[in-house]
Amino acid sequence: MRHFVVVGQKATASADFLLDDLPGSSGRLDVLLRCVRAAMLVSHGVRRDAVVYLVLGGSSMAPRTVKIAGTDAAFLRPDERSLGILIKKVLAISGPPDGQFAVVRPGISLAQRGLDAVLEDLGDARLFVLDERAPDLRGEAALGGGDSAFFVGDHLGFDDTTRSVLSSLGARPIGLGPVSLHAEDAITLVSNELDRREGAGRAGP
Amino acid sequence: MRHFVVVGQKATASADFLLDDLPGSSGRLDVLLRCVRAAMLVSHGVRRDAVVYLVLGGSSMAPRTVKIAGTDAAFLRPDERSLGILIKKVLAISGPPDGQFAVVRPGISLAQRGLDAVLEDLGDARLFVLDERAPDLRGEAALGGGDSAFFVGDHLGFDDTTRSVLSSLGARPIGLGPVSLHAEDAITLVSNELDRREGAGRAGP
Numbered sequence: 001m002r003h004f005v006v007v008g009q010k011a012t013a014s015a016d017f018l019l020d021d022l023p024g025s026s027g028r029l030d031v032l033l034r035c036v037r038a039a040m041l042v043s044h045g046v047r048r049d050a051v052v053y054l055v056l057g058g059s060s061m062a063p064r065t066v067k068i069a070g071t072d073a074a075f076l077r078p079d080e081r082s083l084g085i086l087i088k089k090v091l092a093i094s095g096p097p098d099g100q101f102a103v104v105r106p107g108i109s110l111a112q113r114g115l116d117a118v119l120e121d122l123g124d125a126r127l128f129v130l131d132e133r134a135p136d137l138r139g140e141a142a143l144g145g146g147d148s149a150f151f152v153g154d155h156l157g158f159d160d161t162t163r164s165v166l167s168s169l170g171a172r173p174i175g176l177g178p179v180s181l182h183a184e185d186a187i188t189l190v191s192n193e194l195d196r197r198e199g200a201g202r203a204g205p
Numbered sequence: 206m207r208h209f210v211v212v213g214q215k216a217t218a219s220a221d222f223l224l225d226d227l228p229g230s231s232g233r234l235d236v237l238l239r240c241v242r243a244a245m246l247v248s249h250g251v252r253r254d255a256v257v258y259l260v261l262g263g264s265s266m267a268p269r270t271v272k273i274a275g276t277d278a279a280f281l282r283p284d285e286r287s288l289g290i291l292i293k294k295v296l297a298i299s300g301p302p303d304g305q306f307a308v309v310r311p312g313i314s315l316a317q318r319g320l321d322a323v324l325e326d327l328g329d330a331r332l333f334v335l336d337e338r339a340p341d342l343r344g345e346a347a348l349g350g351g352d353s354a355f356f357v358g359d360h361l362g363f364d365d366t367t368r369s370v371l372s373s374l375g376a377r378p379i380g381l382g383p384v385s386l387h388a389e390d391a392i393t394l395v396s397n398e399l400d401r402r403e404g405a406g407r408a409g410p
Contacts, residue, residue: 020225023284030284034239043360043385078387079228079235080285155248179400180248181393182283188386188393195384 002194003125003149004039004187005053005118008032009156013056013064015091019084027058031154031183033083036068038184039191041078046070047191053118054087057159063114065101066090067121073107115162119169125149127171129158130186134173137193142172144197150174150190152183207399208330208354209244209392210258210323213237214361218261218269220296224289232263236359236388238288241273243389244396246283251275252396258323259292262364268319270306271295272326278312320367324374330354332376334363335391339378342398347377349402355379355395357388 010027017026022033032054039052050070056062066087068076077083090110096102099117101109111117125147128140137143151158151166158166176189215232222231227238237259244257255275262268271292273281282288295315301307304322306314316322330352333345342348356363356371363371381394 020286022286023282034283037239037387038390041387042390043387045385077228078239081225081227177397177401178404179397181397182242182246182248185243185247185393185397188390189397192382192384192386192390192394196382199383 001049001051001125001147002191003051003053003122003147004035004190005055005115005149005151006032006035006154006183007055007115007151007158007162008057008154009159010058011054011056011154012058013061013091014059015088016059017088019081019088022080022084028155029056029084029087030080032056033080033087034182034184035152035187036076036083037078037080038187040068040070040073040076046073046076050191053121055114055118057114061091063112064091064095065111065114065117067101067109067111069107069109071107075106115165119165122149123147127151127166127169128174129163129166129171130176130190131173132175132180134175137174137176137190140172140174143174144194148194150187152186154183206254206256206330206352207396208256208258208327208352209240209395210260210320210354210356211237211240211359211388212260212320212356212363212367213262213359214364215263216259216261216359217263218266218296219264220293221264222293224286224293227285227289233360234261234289234292235285237261238285238292239387239389240357240392241281241288242283242285243392245273245275245278245281251278251281255396258326260319260323262319266296268317269296269300270316270319270322272306272314272316274312274314276312280311320370324370327354328352332356332371332374333379334368334371334376335381335395336378337380337385339380342379342381342395345377345379348379349399353399355392357391359388
């Protein structure tokens with residue numbers, strides 16, 4: 001499985017945002033919604049081997065984390081508004097108070113915690129962190145096959161705490177070329193590199 | 206310059222679509238809007254060396270083509286709704302009756318024609334066509350530097366006429382790996398390959 005962990009420093013953990021003004025009302029949750037499409041959807045199908053975590057650090061409801069698993073996800077649509085409606089419904093649900101992930105819709109879970117819940121959930125997946133100044137992923141031998149997790153910052157990048165936690169866990173920094181890209185493009189590039197190494201994808205309708 | 210030509214078989218050429226239901230009301234113009242983001246925007250900046258053409262084949266107003274040029278584009282925002290608002294305003298304008306591109310907003314032009322207007326505008330740019338079954342772009346020697354144009358189908362792919370016109374012009378088919386991807390991901394992958402070959406990007410704020 002391939003896991004993408006998108007850390008939204010100010011992305012709202014509350015359902016109280018406007019679909020008509022996502023960038024202005026949600027702490028740039030729109031960035032994270034686009035990451036969901038990039039990680040989960042291919043032409044006419046869902047990547048059944050992909051999981052996305054959205055770590056939401058904004059609003060008084062934070063931290064909360066939404067997990068979307070391709071194995072079970074249904075009704076995922078590629079457009080930003082549809083994904084916004086979906087996440088709004090999810091965030092309106094109260095997650096379990098124990099901080100564990102609880103399934104709230106097909107393929108979608110919610111936890112009332114942030115990065116630590118994700119790290120617990122990932123088990124012993126190999127960790128990678130997207131970093132503009134890091135060595136190119138095309139030269140990274142450890143990529144492909146098995147369980148991997150890729151940490152992606154939002155438009156603000158990573159906060160110092162996240163960066164140091166990932167570093168202490170031995171997450172390998174990987175880069176994507178000479179231009180600083182949007183988070184969703186980073187996910188597209190990592191997914192394609194994995195596709196090439198793992199052969200034909202396992203996307204299903 | 207790098208040019209991306211996105212051919213929307215049924216994407217509406219009319220301003221008469223709903224921002225609240227882009228996929229359902231616009232012939233999947235949402236696909237093309239996401240292509241604009243992928244081609245034009247990077248982290249905190251616009252790709253000044255990129256041009257996007259949206260060839261709109263849907264509605265009784267078709268064919269029309271919107272051209273967005275990074276050299277002059279202003280106020281481009283990454284979220285789908287903002288891009289939808291922008292294109293809606295552009296499509297509400299009457300283009301010149303002679304079928305030439307006319308600038309209607311900073312960096313944005315409109316023509317009352319389809320693919321033939323684009324081909325005329327491209328001059329002697331090298332032509333490439335994204336094709337799932339074609340040889341990998343990573344092995345394509347002719348890529349990078351100079352004027353290139355990449356033709357990308359929407360969720361319906363290319364119609365037969367477009368395919369045969371591009372073939373007769375010698376457009377080189379290039380592929381992107383083993384998985385069939387969304388048009389916007391194809392653009393992200395081509396852009397990244399060009400970035401790598403051309404060195405540090407020329408994105409500006």
